Amino acid sequence: MGFIMETKDLTKMYGNKYAVKDINIHVREGEIYGLIGRNGAGKTTIMRMLSGLSTPTFGSYSIFGKIGNALGPQRKNVGVLIENPGLYTNLSAYENLKIKCIGMGVYNDGYIEELLKVVGLENVDRKKSAGSFSLGMRQRLGIALALVGDPRMIILDEPINGLDPQGIVEVRKTLEFLRDEKKITIMISSHILDELSKLADSYGIIHEGRLIDEFTTDELKSRCGQFVLISTDDNEGAISELNRIGITDCSIDYDGTIRVNEKLDDTASMAWAIVNAGIPLKEIYINNTSLEDYYLSVTGGNHNG
Amino acid sequence: MGNTIRMDLYRLFISKTFKINLIIVAMITLISKPLLKLIFNITAQLAENVEKTTRGAPPLPEFPASVNLSELIATPFGYYFLTIFCLMSVITFAYADIANGYVKNYAGQLVQRGLSVVSKFVVILIHNFIFMFSSLLASVIGEIVTRKIALDSDIPQAIGAFFLKLMLLQALCTIILFFATGIRHKTMATIFGVFLGSGMLGLAYFGLNMAISKIFVRASIDVTEYAPDELLRSGAHIAAANALIVSSIIIVVFLPLTIRIFETKDIK
Numbered sequence: 001m002g003f004i005m006e007t008k009d010l011t012k013m014y015g016n017k018y019a020v021k022d023i024n025i026h027v028r029e030g031e032i033y034g035l036i037g038r039n040g041a042g043k044t045t046i047m048r049m050l051s052g053l054s055t056p057t058f059g060s061y062s063i064f065g066k067i068g069n070a071l072g073p074q075r076k077n078v079g080v081l082i083e084n085p086g087l088y089t090n091l092s093a094y095e096n097l098k099i100k101c102i103g104m105g106v107y108n109d110g111y112i113e114e115l116l117k118v119v120g121l122e123n124v125d126r127k128k129s130a131g132s133f134s135l136g137m138r139q140r141l142g143i144a145l146a147l148v149g150d151p152r153m154i155i156l157d158e159p160i161n162g163l164d165p166q167g168i169v170e171v172r173k174t175l176e177f178l179r180d181e182k183k184i185t186i187m188i189s190s191h192i193l194d195e196l197s198k199l200a201d202s203y204g205i206i207h208e209g210r211l212i213d214e215f216t217t218d219e220l221k222s223r224c225g226q227f228v229l230i231s232t233d234d235n236e237g238a239i240s241e242l243n244r245i246g247i248t249d250c251s252i253d254y255d256g257t258i259r260v261n262e263k264l265d266d267t268a269s270m271a272w273a274i275v276n277a278g279i280p281l282k283e284i285y286i287n288n289t290s291l292e293d294y295y296l297s298v299t300g301g302n303h304n305g
Numbered sequence: 306m307g308n309t310i311r312m313d314l315y316r317l318f319i320s321k322t323f324k325i326n327l328i329i330v331a332m333i334t335l336i337s338k339p340l341l342k343l344i345f346n347i348t349a350q351l352a353e354n355v356e357k358t359t360r361g362a363p364p365l366p367e368f369p370a371s372v373n374l375s376e377l378i379a380t381p382f383g384y385y386f387l388t389i390f391c392l393m394s395v396i397t398f399a400y401a402d403i404a405n406g407y408v409k410n411y412a413g414q415l416v417q418r419g420l421s422v423v424s425k426f427v428v429i430l431i432h433n434f435i436f437m438f439s440s441l442l443a444s445v446i447g448e449i450v451t452r453k454i455a456l457d458s459d460i461p462q463a464i465g466a467f468f469l470k471l472m473l474l475q476a477l478c479t480i481i482l483f484f485a486t487g488i489r490h491k492t493m494a495t496i497f498g499v500f501l502g503s504g505m506l507g508l509a510y511f512g513l514n515m516a517i518s519k520i521f522v523r524a525s526i527d528v529t530e531y532a533p534d535e536l537l538r539s540g541a542h543i544a545a546a547n548a549l550i551v552s553s554i555i556i557v558v559f560l561p562l563t564i565r566i567f568e569t570k571d572i573k
Contacts, residue, residue: 085410
């Protein structure tokens, strides 16, 4: 399988400390690749290196089949939005875009209007300064800036961070449009795993500076499937009762609930056994593993994804 | 490269700081000429009144009826302190995209990040020419309404001095570019700009001269002859060789250094 972007043992050190180490990421053309990890895990560091804003200490990366430092003119095919959008707040969206359009040599009549339309800012007052934009509008302007020059790939670091639900939906639709209609490959990081799961085709989990897992949406489904969640006041007692009726594939989950991975169609027997033993049963239901559940299970729990 | 220069030129021309500083420099230069004559006339009037009561006091010389065009060309910033406005405009321009993070939008997409520094250097040269030429133009207009301008024979030499000063100013701005874009320290760039623009380093040069003469008893070195800001202050008879060598050395050292730092230091 050919990849539009790959990293090989990508490592970044600040002083003697590893920010990220031996990262091997694989992004396919035309997909949305979600990079997941808690604050400080190293997502932004990786994205900075891939964007050409930072130099790897060790390892390498290739984009469009060319090694990072040999990308040359191909560099312009990678648009970026790293952390907060860098904007001239005293200038309008149009002027902010015009600066980069001139720099990329793509400024012509109608081009900026087209970009503003793609990100849904076409109806904003032409003279309104970017400083008076809402966070969502700024993020969308940041995405528009990343799209200047029609890059084949864009790297977006937390583009939906801090947005209200409406803003999140708008950005999601924009990204889906870019993938489906413009055939742009997108790498995106986000804390909002539920939202990311609606958008991404592949994922990479970064934990403490290392890539601990990489999988597609289909792989996620096959790895996880369904399970039963049981909430009681006496987990130990409940598990021994489940064992007594022949259910042994169960464990206590990160949030203190019991997770049962077998005999999912026999929840009535499970409930009966627990209640009969005099253990108060708070809740019992069949659950599908979400991206968040999977992330928490592979990173060991703490809910800060 | 051409696109990056065009982008930086556009950034410069829509910058309020550039426009405001340019207007301040031009207006001060323009107004100062007739104002100087007015003050001279008032002083002369007062002196005349005093002379009537105090016999024997020497009469004040008359306000010169004309000025040589070469003098104006050789000292485009009629008053040295106006250089500070030019330097402040350069600092704002060189640091603006770093301060607001706009640099992140394009630096990674350049074939080589260092091209951004070269582009800024070129645009600053254009910026400095605009400042010097505007100030010269304002100076000429101010003199036209005040007195006659004589077309003297020193004009070619004065034009040479004009371009030497442009080169010296560019050298100072290259150091500012190093602080603002290279090591990305606006405070350092501002301190440097204020010291140079206000001529405050004169005291340091005096101390340096004293120290040199104490250490090397027979030496008669005057560091002001090699200081770019002091050379920039001089009139039509600028030490051309010194100006050329000093400004060349500064540019040759600081421009590649800034490019190197900008290419290797992470952009945040």
